Amino acid sequence: VRHVVIGIGNEYRRDDGVGIAVAGRLHGRVPPDVDVVECEQEPSRLIDAWAGAATAFVVDAAGAGAEPGRLHRFEASEQPIPARVFRSSTHAFGVGDAIELARALGKLPRHVVVYGIEGAEFAAGEGLTAPVEAAVETVAQAILDDLERIREEP
Amino acid sequence: VADRRTINTEYLARVEGEGAMTVRLENGRVEHVELRIFEPPRFFEALLRGRSFTEAPDITARICGICPVAYQTSAVNALEDLCGVDVPEPIRLLRRLLYCGEWIESHALHIYMLHAPDFLGYAGAVELARDAPQAVERGLALKKTGNEVMTLVGGREIHPINVRVGGFYRAPTRRELRALVDPLERAREAALETVRWTSGFDFPERQVECELVALHHPDDYAIERGRVRSDRGLDISPREYEEHFEEEHVERSTALHSRLRERGTYLCGPLARFSLNYDQLSPLAREAAAEAGLEAPCRDPFRSIVVRSVELVYACDEALRVIDAYEEPDEPSVRVDPVAGTGFGVSEAPRGLLYHRYRIDADGTILEAKIVPPTSQNQQAIEDDLHDVVSRHTHLDDDALRGLCEQTIRNYDPCISCATHFLTLEVERA
Numbered sequence: 193v194r195h196v197v198i199g200i201g202n203e204y205r206r207d208d209g210v211g212i213a214v215a216g217r218l219h220g221r222v223p224p225d226v227d228v229v230e231c232e233q234e235p236s237r238l239i240d241a242w243a244g245a246a247t248a249f250v251v252d253a254a255g256a257g258a259e260p261g262r263l264h265r266f267e268a269s270e271q272p273i274p275a276r277v278f279r280s281s282t283h284a285f286g287v288g289d290a291i292e293l294a295r296a297l298g299k300l301p302r303h304v305v306v307y308g309i310e311g312a313e314f315a316a317g318e319g320l321t322a323p324v325e326a327a328v329e330t331v332a333q334a335i336l337d338d339l340e341r342i343r344e345e346p
Numbered sequence: 347v348a349d350r351r352t353i354n355t356e357y358l359a360r361v362e363g364e365g366a367m368t369v370r371l372e373n374g375r376v377e378h379v380e381l382r383i384f385e386p387p388r389f390f391e392a393l394l395r396g397r398s399f400t401e402a403p404d405i406t407a408r409i410c411g412i413c414p415v416a417y418q419t420s421a422v423n424a425l426e427d428l429c430g431v432d433v434p435e436p437i438r439l440l441r442r443l444l445y446c447g448e449w450i451e452s453h454a455l456h457i458y459m460l461h462a463p464d465f466l467g468y469a470g471a472v473e474l475a476r477d478a479p480q481a482v483e484r485g486l487a488l489k490k491t492g493n494e495v496m497t498l499v500g501g502r503e504i505h506p507i508n509v510r511v512g513g514f515y516r517a518p519t520r521r522e523l524r525a526l527v528d529p530l531e532r533a534r535e536a537a538l539e540t541v542r543w544t545s546g547f548d549f550p551e552r553q554v555e556c557e558l559v560a561l562h563h564p565d566d567y568a569i570e571r572g573r574v575r576s577d578r579g580l581d582i583s584p585r586e587y588e589e590h591f592e593e594e595h596v597e598r599s600t601a602l603h604s605r606l607r608e609r610g611t612y613l614c615g616p617l618a619r620f621s622l623n624y625d626q627l628s629p630l631a632r633e634a635a636a637e638a639g640l641e642a643p644c645r646d647p648f649r650s651i652v653v654r655s656v657e658l659v660y661a662c663d664e665a666l667r668v669i670d671a672y673e674e675p676d677e678p679s680v681r682v683d684p685v686a687g688t689g690f691g692v693s694e695a696p697r698g699l700l701y702h703r704y705r706i707d708a709d710g711t712i713l714e715a716k717i718v719p720p721t722s723q724n725q726q727a728i729e730d731d732l733h734d735v736v737s738r739h740t741h742l743d744d745d746a747l748r749g750l751c752e753q754t755i756r757n758y759d760p761c762i763s764c765a766t767h768f769l770t771l772e773v774e775r776a
Binding site (some may be wrong): 202203204232234236237239292296316 | 389412455470471472482490
């Protein structure tokens, strides 16, 4: 049984890169049956990235109008994620679209957990804003806790 | 008393990234069309200044998650041109193969995930997948094969890390490339099926009149090299580009519109390539075009989906030809010593002509960089087309008109993921 953590985003779009930052923070800290993958834009690639995995964690920037750094967590296994929350529309084909496309084609892992981190700045540029940077470790730790729980499930 | 109506939608979905469009109608006449989809890559031009010329392919690859190879190729072309280096044939072929992978991936994405739903009456690929899962699976399989080519040759599927000025960090062996033959043969079949599928859609009759601009090379269907040509007699080297093309600042926006000096609007991309270089497509691709009822020149933006499908056949066919002809180079790259001066590079990104210019000093430090992406070049042509489409359909209600505008924009596959974010679509009627 394999699990995968996929960070999605663009490091040259300020807070849009938070998914990539979380993935970077998890390298070397996950058990051997967990893959950590960076997906820089174009979420239809998610469908290949989670192929064969029992659980997929997807980490993306969110733009729901909440406070920067605020964490959103959705279980997508049973129902669509609220697409408007995600920066998915910054991508050609959003994270929500990729999940629904996979669901329609029977290519969705058993567990799909989507973490969204509310961003403040999405203009061209490097570096996360302070509240988003502060959330990176929180999300990484939350995923490690999730993984521990999921891997103990029968 | 004017009856004013304003309609807003949040996003123009299924365009690469996001953008915004405003159409203003007064008494049934189109007064103003404005597309705010593309922000020129000034951040990257600034980021490049002060960096080593060897970093240009890696940095520019980050401009777009869909077409990194195009940015890398135009960058290395410009810098090798400046430094007087002509890469050996096996390296050029590897670049062409890598580029074919990008065309396959990008065209499959646009045809299946973004554009086909318009013709079949679906809101998007998800809805299409519920009714026609086999078609969408075919699109995903094509995309995957394109990714495999990019991963094997480029080192990574997006932002390929294996490309450098002078060649590659590591050249694949013949044996490694052989592993791509089976998937590419299957992809070629899927591409032929794609042509049959898209050519059966219903197409409104539509012709655009502007000048068509594409690269041309005497030896093959131009992708990774060539001179800049048009259907009205333009035939220039990349270094002459800025003598013939100019960028105009657009009032009230950060956008730049490209125009041919004293000639006006032009269009680059699949329609232009197909129209100018049809004779150089492979026999199989030409046959597929003929069966689809496509003739060169093709000036119908709706039929660009069929042209992309034909190019998909060509890209698979050409990738297989290159793999067959490939001889491992003695060295994966040639040495490139910096030369002070200015270099010019072009290539055919999936969406059209991509121009780069770099000025570097004798140490190889980049002093100035200029990048003109295809979507920036096509912006005026898209706006002109929108203006015309709206003028002919002012009788439609706002929802129908908005749908038609969105499809008109998607016909051009504008890449805005590398550009601005939120897209709002406004139709104002006064």
